[in-house]
Amino acid sequence: MTELSKAFSVSIEIASAQRTGRPIVALESTVITHGLPQPQNLALAQDMEAAVRSMGALPATISVLDGKILVGASPDQLQRLASTGEAVKVSLRDFATAINSGKAGGTTVAGTLFAAEKAGIKVFATGGIGGVHKEYSYDVSTDLQALASIPMIVVCAGAKSILDLRATLEVLETLGVPVIGYGTDHFPEFFSRGREFPVSIRLNTPEEIAGFARTHWSLGLNSALLVCQPIPEIHALDPQLANAAEEIASREAQEKKIRGQALTPFLLRRVNELTDGKSLRANLELLLNNARLAAQIARQLVSY
Numbered sequence: 001m002t003e004l005s006k007a008f009s010v011s012i013e014i015a016s017a018q019r020t021g022r023p024i025v026a027l028e029s030t031v032i033t034h035g036l037p038q039p040q041n042l043a044l045a046q047d048m049e050a051a052v053r054s055m056g057a058l059p060a061t062i063s064v065l066d067g068k069i070l071v072g073a074s075p076d077q078l079q080r081l082a083s084t085g086e087a088v089k090v091s092l093r094d095f096a097t098a099i100n101s102g103k104a105g106g107t108t109v110a111g112t113l114f115a116a117e118k119a120g121i122k123v124f125a126t127g128g129i130g131g132v133h134k135e136y137s138y139d140v141s142t143d144l145q146a147l148a149s150i151p152m153i154v155v156c157a158g159a160k161s162i163l164d165l166r167a168t169l170e171v172l173e174t175l176g177v178p179v180i181g182y183g184t185d186h187f188p189e190f191f192s193r194g195r196e197f198p199v200s201i202r203l204n205t206p207e208e209i210a211g212f213a214r215t216h217w218s219l220g221l222n223s224a225l226l227v228c229q230p231i232p233e234i235h236a237l238d239p240q241l242a243n244a245a246e247e248i249a250s251r252e253a254q255e256k257k258i259r260g261q262a263l264t265p266f267l268l269r270r271v272n273e274l275t276d277g278k279s280l281r282a283n284l285e286l287l288l289n290n291a292r293l294a295a296q297i298a299r300q301l302v303s304y
């Protein structure tokens with residue numbers, strides 16, 4: 001690990017896990033500050049950490065608080081992230097904004113990748129990645145660029161069809177990011193298993209994923225690996241229900257001219273509302289499932 005800038009603050013637990021070589025899983029915080037409503041956001045943040053611990057790894061929730069990039073959050077810090085109404089959504093361009101303003105910041109997939117890699121972490125669990133938006137094909141999430149350039153195993157449930165999934169997958173291919181289907185040949189569509197778009201490779205165990213990572217990185221390739229785990233079938237939503245809600249939300253966003261960083265949080269909130277909380281429950285289940293898989297992969301990685 002290269003020396004960290006003074007803007008980083010690594011928790012005692014994570015620093016000691018680094019020294020002793022214990023498995024660590026990074027967790028994002030935009031899902032807490034912008035992705036989920038209160039009070040489910042705090043419960044989810046706590047449950048994600050517990051899910052990582054239950055599988056024998058340590059959770060490092062990444063965020064910005066009091067002018068520092070936190071790697072690992074205390075219970076009190078999680079509470080603050082979950083309850084502040086005006087957190088900054090921190091992608092790569094926003095770190096200095098959040099640090100200099102002293103405001104709380106929820107790190108996106110891109111922001112979390114950046115900070116976790118600086119802290120020497122290799123595995124990260126999230127819900128869905130950002131991608132190419134349907135409303136405007138130049139609205140491409142920084143997540144894709146970050147996945148292209150930061151070596152990390154990112155466990156997700158694919159991406160929501162609020163995005164243009166075909167374009168998103170094409171950009172990932174262009175950028176050289178392996179898209180791994182965990183026990184599936186298809187790119188998962190967040191609320192459902194997904195059956196339209198192929199992944200670049202299917203792998204079936206945490207061991208195989210760790211082995212793939214070792215080979216990929218040993219070549220000098222520096223991208224992330226996107227590990228896509230479908231939502232468990234019993235928690236999946238009817239794809240028609242999810243797509244209908246996503247279409248309405250997209251249309252409303254266009255009518256209201258909601259753009260840029262505000263677009264993803266708007267779409268997430270509206271889909272939650274339009275499905276009467278059904279999508280929220282699915283969202284929570286897939287997040288926990290991803291935390292557990294990430295912990296298993298992290299354990300495999302350190303046992304090499």
Ligand code: PSU
Pocket residue numbers: 028030031034035036091107108109110127128129130131140141142143160190260261262264268
């Ligand atoms: N997709 C979801 N839930 C989320 C996000 C995306 O289903 O919470 C969040 C993630 O933090 C992701 C970010 O990195 O939104 C992408 O935002 P943007 O499209 O503005 O890059």
Ligand code: MN
Pocket residue numbers: 139140141142260261263
């Ligand atoms: Mn965007």
